[in-house]
């Protein structure tokens with residue numbers, strides 16, 4: 001059986017291109033490195049990590065692997081916040097009416113599902129998925145944040161989110 005498996009593997013990798021390495025992340029290697037290094041730098045500081053806009057969870061999975069492999073789960077609770085239902089309608093309307101974007105170019109992430117996402121991360125009990133519009137979510141309901149990765153693509157939710165946290169000069 002093992003020999004047969006090896007033959008199938010050899011055939012598939014050589015002739016079907018199924019083994020060609022791919023980079024499936026939206027985030028660039030240098031950005032991944034920054035996130036990992038920041039988690040490491042703050043690993044013993046109280047506070048949680050927030051990823052806002054998680055899509056199917058590729059970056060979440062990468063960072064979860066780091067947290068788990070370093071055994072730093074206890075002080076590094078991770079909040080994954082997303083609508084899990086693509087973009088908010090008013091945010092899309094703003095892009096089209098005020099920023100000359102085409103609606104066809106803004107479609108995406110409609111595949112997402114809160115329940116599927118949660119079940120995909122069930123082995124990581126320090127990951128908490130929250131279904132919400134980040135512009136409306138009350139961040140006082142979670143632990144103080146030590147690191148945020150804000151990745152929601154559009155202008156309005158990014159601006160509204162920042163407005164909540166920036167102090168007037």
Ligand SMILES: C[S@@+](CC[C@H](N)C(=O)[O-])C[C@H]1O[C@@H](n2cnc3c(N)ncnc32)[C@H](O)[C@@H]1O
Pocket residue numbers: 025026027051052053054055056057058059060081082083084085086087088091109112132133134135151152153154157
């Ligand atoms: C670029 S993807 C995130 C990619 C992910 N961070 C990664 O590295 O793989 C953008 C995500 O933002 C989410 N999103 C867009 N507007 C949002 C909003 N107002 N509140 C919460 N999530 C939002 C979308 O549903 C989508 O899943």
